[in-house]
Amino acid sequence: xxxxxxxxxxxxxxxxxxxxxxxxxxxxxxxxxxxxxxxxxxxxxxxxxxxxxxxxxxxxxxxxxxxxxxxxxxxxxxxxxxxxxxxxxxxxxxxxxxxxxxxxxxxxxxxxxxxxxxxxxxxxxxxxxxxxxxxxxxxxxxxxxxxxxxxxxxxxxxxxxxxxxxxxxxxxxxxxxxxxxxxxxxxxxxxxxxxxxxxxxxxxxxxxxxxxxxxxxxxxxxxxxxxxxxxxxxxxxxxxxxxxxxxxxxxxxxxxxxxxxxxxxxxxxxxxxxxxxxxxxxxxxxxxxxxxxxxxxxxxxxxxxxxxxxxxxxxxxxxxxxxxxxxxxxxxxxxxxxxxxxxxxxxxxxxxxxxxxxxxxxxxxxxxxxxxxxxxxxxxxxxxxxxxxxxxxxxxxxxxxxxxxxxxxxxxxxxxxxxxxxxxxxxxxxxxxxxxxxxxxxxxxxxxxxxxxxxxxxxxxxxxxxxxxxxxxxxxxxxxxxxxxxxxxxxxxx
Amino acid sequence: xxxxxxxxxxxxxxxxxxxxxxxxxxxxxxxxxxxxxxxxxxxxxxxxxxxxxxxxxxxxxxxxxxxxxxxxxxxxxxxxxxxxxxxxxxxxxxxxxxxxxxxxxxxxxxxxxxxxxxxxxxxxxxxxxxxxxxxxxxxxxxxxxxxxxxxxxxxxxxxxxxxxxxxxxxxxxxxxxxxxxxxxxxxxxxxxxxxxxxxxxxxxxxxxxxxxxxxxxxxxxxxxxxxxxxxxxxxxxxxxxxxxxxxxxxxxxxxxxxxxxxxxxxxxxxxxxxxxxxxxxxxxxxxxxxxxxxxxxxxxxxxxxxxxxxxxxxxxxxxxxxxxxxxxxxxxxxxxxxxxxxxxxxxxxxxxxxxxxxxxxxxxxxxxxxxxxxxxxxxxxxxxxxxxxxxxxxxxxxxxxxxxxxxxxxxxxxxxxxxxxxxxxxxxxxxxxxxxxxxxxxxxxxxxxxxxxxxxxxxxx
Numbered sequence: 017x018x019x020x021x022x023x024x025x026x027x028x029x030x031x032x033x034x035x036x037x038x039x040x041x042x043x044x045x046x047x048x049x050x051x052x053x054x055x056x057x058x059x060x061x062x063x064x065x066x067x068x069x070x071x072x073x074x075x076x077x078x079x080x081x082x083x084x085x086x087x088x089x090x091x092x093x094x095x096x097x098x099x100x101x102x103x104x105x106x107x108x109x110x111x112x113x114x115x116x117x118x119x120x121x122x123x124x125x126x127x128x129x130x131x132x133x134x135x136x137x138x139x140x141x142x143x144x145x146x147x148x149x150x151x152x153x154x155x156x157x158x159x160x161x162x163x164x165x166x167x168x169x170x171x172x173x174x175x176x177x178x179x180x181x182x183x184x185x186x187x188x189x190x191x192x193x194x195x196x197x198x199x200x201x202x203x204x205x206x207x208x209x210x211x212x213x214x215x216x217x218x219x220x221x222x223x224x225x226x227x228x229x230x231x232x233x234x235x236x237x238x239x240x241x242x243x244x245x246x247x248x249x250x251x252x253x254x255x256x257x258x259x260x261x262x263x264x265x266x267x268x269x270x271x272x273x274x275x276x277x278x279x280x281x282x283x284x285x286x287x288x289x290x291x292x293x294x295x296x297x298x299x300x301x302x303x304x305x306x307x308x309x310x311x312x313x314x315x316x317x318x319x320x321x322x323x324x325x326x327x328x329x330x331x332x333x334x335x336x337x338x339x340x341x342x343x344x345x346x347x348x349x350x351x352x353x354x355x356x357x358x359x360x361x362x363x364x365x366x367x368x369x370x371x372x373x374x375x376x377x378x379x380x381x382x383x384x385x386x387x388x389x390x391x392x393x394x395x396x397x398x399x400x401x402x403x404x405x406x407x408x409x410x411x412x413x414x415x416x417x418x419x420x421x422x423x424x425x426x427x428x429x430x431x432x433x434x435x436x437x438x439x440x441x442x443x444x445x446x447x448x449x450x451x452x453x454x455x456x457x458x459x460x461x462x463x464x465x466x467x468x469x470x471x472x473x474x475x476x477x478x479x480x481x482x483x484x485x486x487x488x489x490x491x492x493x494x495x496x497x498x499x500x501x502x503x504x505x506x507x508x509x510x
Numbered sequence: 511x512x513x514x515x516x517x518x519x520x521x522x523x524x525x526x527x528x529x530x531x532x533x534x535x536x537x538x539x540x541x542x543x544x545x546x547x548x549x550x551x552x553x554x555x556x557x558x559x560x561x562x563x564x565x566x567x568x569x570x571x572x573x574x575x576x577x578x579x580x581x582x583x584x585x586x587x588x589x590x591x592x593x594x595x596x597x598x599x600x601x602x603x604x605x606x607x608x609x610x611x612x613x614x615x616x617x618x619x620x621x622x623x624x625x626x627x628x629x630x631x632x633x634x635x636x637x638x639x640x641x642x643x644x645x646x647x648x649x650x651x652x653x654x655x656x657x658x659x660x661x662x663x664x665x666x667x668x669x670x671x672x673x674x675x676x677x678x679x680x681x682x683x684x685x686x687x688x689x690x691x692x693x694x695x696x697x698x699x700x701x702x703x704x705x706x707x708x709x710x711x712x713x714x715x716x717x718x719x720x721x722x723x724x725x726x727x728x729x730x731x732x733x734x735x736x737x738x739x740x741x742x743x744x745x746x747x748x749x750x751x752x753x754x755x756x757x758x759x760x761x762x763x764x765x766x767x768x769x770x771x772x773x774x775x776x777x778x779x780x781x782x783x784x785x786x787x788x789x790x791x792x793x794x795x796x797x798x799x800x801x802x803x804x805x806x807x808x809x810x811x812x813x814x815x816x817x818x819x820x821x822x823x824x825x826x827x828x829x830x831x832x833x834x835x836x837x838x839x840x841x842x843x844x845x846x847x848x849x850x851x852x853x854x855x856x857x858x859x860x861x862x863x864x865x866x867x868x869x870x871x872x873x874x875x876x877x878x879x880x881x882x883x884x885x886x887x888x889x890x891x892x893x894x895x896x897x898x899x900x901x902x903x904x905x906x907x908x909x910x911x912x913x914x915x916x917x918x919x920x921x922x923x924x925x926x927x928x929x930x931x932x933x934x935x936x937x938x939x940x941x942x943x944x945x946x947x948x949x950x951x952x953x954x955x956x957x958x959x960x961x962x963x964x965x966x967x968x969x970x971x
Contacts, residue, residue, distance in 0.1 A: 092961045094817075094968065095893065157889070161880040161958075168874060171919075175927045176859075182927060187919060194879075194915050198908035201889070205896045205904070 020217040021086035021102050021154070029087045030072055031101040034111065035149045037065045038118070038141040045141070051133040055126060058137035062119030065144065069115035076108050078493045081500030083154060083217065091158070096213050100154040105497030106281055106351065107151040109490065110274055113358050114151065116475065117270045118144040121263035123472040124366050128262055128373055129177060136177060139169040140263060147271050151278065156204040156214040163275070164197055170272065173264040174256060185252075185259035192252040196239035203235035207287070220286035221504055226294075233291035236284050237299075243276030246299075246336060247306040250329045257325035258378075262369025265321065269328055270362035274354045277335045281350070285339070286501060289508045292340070299340040304433045306333030311440030315447070320368045320378045323448060324361060327404060330437060331357045331412075337434060338419040341426045342505060347498040348491055349418025355490065356403075356411040356483060363400045363476040367393070370469055374462050380448060384455025392465045394453050396473050401449045403480045405441040411483035512561040512570045515553040515578050516616050522549055523609035530602035539593060542605045546589040553582035566685065567623035573758075576823070576970045577619040577751040584744045584830050585612045590945060591838050592736035604644055608740055611637035615748035622755065624674050624684040628667070631712060634748070635663050638741060645734035655732025662725040666715035673708025676701065690759035703766045710756075716749035718797070719804040720778035727789075730797040731849060738793055739837040742800055743830055750807060750826045754819045757811050758971060764814075768900070771808050776906045779805030783914040792840050792850045795917060796833070799876055802914060803829055806888060809895040809903055816971035818894035823967040825887035828875065828956050832884055835872035835949035839865050842942060858925035862936035866925045868946045875953045877918040878911050883956030890964065 024030060041061025048054050077084060083102030091099040103111060121140055129136050146169070149162035167190060175186035207219050210228070224232070242249045253273075257265050284292050310330030317323035331353065338350030370393065371383050387394050403410035406417075416438060424431035465473070483490060522545050529538070557575040562568070585608065614634025621627045643656040674684075680696045681689040696702030711722060718726040730738045782802030789795035807829075810822035842865060843858075844850045859866040875884035888911070896904050938946070956963070 090961075092964065094961065094964050095890075161885070164880040164885070168879060172926065175923055178927075183923060186927075187916070187923065190919055191912060191915060195912045198911050201892065202896075202901075202904055202908055205889075205893055208893065209897055 021083045021088065021100070022080070024085045024087060025075065026085070029101075030068065031085050031087055031103065031152050034065055034068050034072065034115065035101075035145050035152060037061060037068060038145040038148075042138050042141045042145075045134060045137055048134070054134050054137050055122065058141055059119055059122045061141055062115075062122050062144065065148075066112075066115040066119060069112050069148075072103070073108060073112050073493075076103070076493065078105065078496055081105070081497045086154075091155075095157075095208075097157045098155050098215065099158060100215065101152040101158075102154045103152060105494035106278070108493060109351070109355055110151045110271075110278060111148055113274075113355055114144060114147045114271050117266060117358070117362055120362075120366070120472045120476070121266055123468055124266065124369055125261065125263045126468060128369060132176065135172070136263075139173050140267075142169040143173070143267055147267075147275075150275055154216045156207070156216055156219075159216065160197075160201060160204060163200075164194075166272070167193055167197075170264065170267065173267070174260045177261040177264070178259040180259070181255070182259045185255040188252045189256040192242055192249070196242035196249075199235040200239035203232045203239075206232060206235075216282070221289065221508075222287075224288065226290055229288040229291035230294070233284060233288045233295055236279065236288070237295065240276040240279035240284070241302075243279065244273060244332050244336060245276065245329065246332070247302045247309060247329070250306070250310075253329060254322050254325040257328070257365075258319065258321045262365060262372070265325075265365040265369070266362045269324075269365055270358035273328060273332055274358060277332065277339065277350065277354055280336065280339050281347070281501070285505060289505055293342070293509060296340045296342065299336060300427075300430055303333040303337035303340065304430055304437070306330060307337070307434055307437030308440065311437050311444060314444040315440065317444075318380055320371075320380055320383065320448070321365070323380075323444065324364045324368065327441065327444070328357070328361055330441060331361065331404075333437070334416055334419050334434070337423060337430075341419075341422040342502075342509065343422040343425060344499065344502050345418045345425070346422035347502060348494065349415050349420075349422060351494050351498065352418060352483070352487065352490065353412070353415035356415045356480075359476050359479050359483075360400055360403045360410075360412060363396075363473065363480075364404060366473065366476075367397050367400060370465070375460075380451050381455070384451045385453070385457060386462070387453035389460060389462050390464045392470070396465070396477060397452060398449060399477055399480060401445045403484070405445040406438060409481070409484045411480050411487075414483060414487045511556060512559045512563065514556045514559070515549070515582065516613060516620075518549050518552045519609055519613040519616060522546070523606050523613060526602045526606035526609060530600065530606060538601050538605070542589050546586040550579075550582045550586045553578050564626070567626045568617075568620050569622045570620055572970045573755070574620040574751075576967065577747065578616050580747050580827060580830065581612055581615050581619070581744060584747060584834070585609075585740075587834050587945075588736065588740050588744070590941070591739065591834065591841060600644055604641060604736075607637040607641045607644075610634075611641070611740070612744065615745060618748045619751040619755075621752075622686045624678065624686070624689075627752065628671065628674070631670075632667065634745060635667070638737075638745070639663060641737050641740075642729065642733045644737070645732075651732040652734070653732075655729045658725055658732075659729045662722075663715065666712045666722060669708050670710075670712035673705045673711065676705035677709055680705065686756065686759055690756065693760055693764065694762070697764050697766055703770070706767065707770060710753070713749040713752055714774070714804075716745045717753075717804040717807070718746075718801050719808065720774055720781055720801065723778065723782070723801040723804070726797040726800060727794045730793040731791055735793070735837065735841045735844065739834060739841070742796065742837065743833050746800075746804070747826055747830060750822060753811055754822055754971075757814050757819060758816075760814055762814070768812050768814075768898075771812055772900060772903050775805040775808035775903060777805070778802065778808070779907060779910045780913075783910050783917075786914065786917045789917065790851050790853075792836075792852060792855070792921070795852070795921075796836055796840075799914070799918075800833070802910065803876070805910075806891055806907060809900075809907060810891045812900050812903070813894040813898035815894075815898075816968055818891075818898065819971045820964055820967040821887070821890035821894045823970070824890055824956075824960065824964055827963070828883035828887040828953070831949060831952050831956065832872045832875040832882075835868055835946075835953065836876070838945060838949065839869045839872070842936070842938065852920065852924055855921060855925040856928035857930035857933055858936075860929070860933055860935075862938060864938060864943060864946050865936065868949055869925055870922045871950045871953050873918040873921045875957070877915045879915075881954060881957045883953045883960075886957050886960045890960075 086102040089099040146166040153159035338346040406412040617630035645652040715722040779802045786798035875882035878884045878888040
C-alpha cells in the first residue's frame, strides 16, 4: 500500500459503495414505469447513500492528514492508471454535503417535475455518483472521468427540464466547462509524462521547475476558475442557474461550484506550489473583484434566481480569497465557506423553487409581501437570507470571519475591499428579504409549506445554526489535513 | 488456414454474384446476415494464423489478423444494419460489391509490397465506385457523387503510383521493408519526403484527411445510407492499418514526416470541425466529423512507437462503433431512404427514447466526453503525441474538441429538447433494439474498461 493511503477498516469497499449506490438506484429505476415508484426509489437510493456517507463521516479519523478508507485496484495498467479512492479532511465534508443534497433534490422535484420523471431521476442519481466520485478519486484519470461525466446529466437537466432559454444556457454551460476541462486534461498528461503515474498524491510537492509549474498552474486555473466561477469566467453561471430546474440549480450551487475551489486546494496548491505563490496576487485581485462586482450586480436584479446566482459569484470570491492568502485561517475559512455556501445558497434556490411552484414567477415583485400569508415560508427564507450575508450566529459569519481575519493579516487594503463586499451583500439580501416579506399589501391565495418541504428544509436550517453557533466539530474534521498542507506550503514559501 | 478469411470473403462475393444472375428471389437479407456472421467467426478463428506468402509480399501476422477481425466486425455490422429493400437497387450486387470491397481491404492490411498494395486498394475502391450510384431515390445526386468519387479516387491512386515510382527508383525494391530501411537516406533529400507523401496520398484520401477531404461531404450526401456507412468506416480502418505498418517499419521518427503529419492533422481537425458547425444534413455533418477524426488519428502516428500505434488502433476501433452507431440512427430515421436533416431529429427522444440515447452516446463519444470510448481513445492519442514531444498538436486537438462539441451537442440537443409536430412513435424491431443496445454497451465498455484491448493491440504492434 502506498504511504499516503491508509486502508479501509471496513470489511467492504465503503467509498465504492457510496459512489455506486446511486447507480444501483438507476438500475432499479430502469425497470420501473410508475412515476411515484420511481421517485421513491430515487429517494431511497439517495437516503441509503447518505446513511453510508454518515457512517464514513463518523468513522473518519480526524487525527491524521493521510487519505483514509483507501481502495486501490489496477484499472489500465498499460498507462499506470489505478482505481484509487481515498478521503481526507478536505473531501470528507464535501462528500457528506453531496449525499445530503441529493435526496433533497429528489424531494424538491417531487411535484415540480411532471414530464419524463424517470429520466430526471436517473440524471439526479448519475450526478450524485459522479460528484461523489470526483471528491473520492486519487487518480487523475479517474478524477477526470468523473469530472467530465458529470457534465452530461447536468447538461440534460438544464436542456430538457429547463426554462424558456434552456437551449442557450445549457449549451453555454457545457462549452464553457468543457473548454476548461480540456486544458486540465493536457496538464494531467504533462504531469504524467514527468511523474510516470497518474496518482494525485504522488504528484504533490515534487519540486518541478518553475516554468513547468507556471504552465500547469495556468491550465489548472482555467479549468477550476471556470467551474468556481471566478470573475471574468462567470457569465455561464447566471444563465445556467436561471434556466435550470430547481434541483439543477441546487446541484450547481451546492456541489458543482465547489469542485472548482476543491480543485484549487487539492491540485494547484500542493502540486504547483511555487506557481500558486506567484499567481496568488492575481487570484486575490480577481476574488475581490468577484466579491464587489457580484454584490453590485445583485443590487440591480429583479429576478430572484438571478440575484442568488450572482450572489454565488460573490460568495465563491470569499472562498478563493481564503485559499490564496496561504494562511491557516484562510484555508479553514475557505473550506467552511464551501460548505456554508453549499447549504445556504442551495437552500435559497430551494426557497425560490417552492414559491415558483405557487406563483409561477421568479420576479421579486410577483412574490413580494408574503409575510402575512406564508409565515413558515418567510421564516425559513429569512433565516437563509440573513445567513447568506453572514449575520452573526449563522454559518456564513464563521466562514467569512476566518477569511477576513486571514485577509487582513496579509493585506489591509484587500481586507477593506472584502469588507465592502460583505456590506453590499447585506444590502442586496436585505432588499430582497424586505420585498418578500412586506413588499406588497394585496391579498393572495397561496398555501404555506407542506410537510415534504418542511422535511427537506429543516436539516439545512439546523446546519445553518449549528455551524453558526458551534463550528468546532467541523473545523476539527478538516483541521489536520489543512495544517499538514499549510506546513508543507510554509516550508516552500521561505 | 492463413488465407481463410480472404477466401471466405471471396466466396461471399461470388455467392451473391451468382444470386444476382438468377431471377429467383430468395431471402437475401437472411442469407447475407448469416454468411457475414459466419465470416466474422471464421476471421476470429483465424486470428492466430501466421505466415509469409507470395515470396514475402503478403504477410499474415497478428497485426494483420487484428485488422481483419476489425474489418470483418465492421462489415458484419453494416450488413446487419442494412435492411431497407427500397433504399438500394440490385440488392445481390450491392452485397457482392461490399464483399469485394472488404476482401480488397483485408488483402490490403496484409500487403507489404507496393504492387500488392495497389492491387488490393483498387479491388476495394472499384467495388465502392460501383456501389455509390446504386441508390433508388434522388437520381441526380447519387450520380454526381459517383462521378466525383470515381474521379477523385482515380486521381489519388494516380498520385500514389507516381510517388511509388520515385520510391522504387530510390530503393530499387517494391518491398516495404527495403524501402523503409533506406528511409534515412532518402529522407535527407526533399524528393524522398515528397515521394513518401505522394505515396501516402491514396490512404489520406481513404481517411479523408486534409487536403484530400473534399470528396467526403458530397459522397456521403449522395450515396445511400448503407453505402455511406460502409465508406465512412471500413476503408478508414484499412488505410489506418497501412499507415501504422509504415510507421512500424520506420526505425526512427523522421522529423520532416512528423512536421508534415502535424500540419495535415491540424488543418484536418480544424477545418472539419469549423465547417461541421454549419451543416444541416446529418450525413454531411458526419462527413466533416470524419475529416476531423482523421486529424485526431494522425496524432498517434507521430510517436512512431508501439504505444502510439496501439493508441491509433484503439481509436479506430472506437471510431468504428461510434460512427456506425450514428449512421444506424440515421438509417432507422429515414425509413424511406431520404437524407436526414438536423431538424428531422427534433422530438426523437419522444418518438424513440432508445434511438435518442444511442445518438447521444455516439455523439458524446465522437466529441470525446468520458465515460465513453471516444474519450479513452482520444486520451491515448493525446498521451502518445505529448510523449513524442508534440505539445502544439495536443493543444490544437484539445481546442478542437471544444469546437466540435457544439455540433455534436446540437444533435443531442435537438433530439432531446426540441419538440416537433410529428410525434409518431418510431417502433424498432427486436434486432434493431439489440443492435442499438450493443452499440451503447460497446461504446461505454471501450470507455471504461480499455485494458484488455489496449494490451492486445500493443502485442500486435
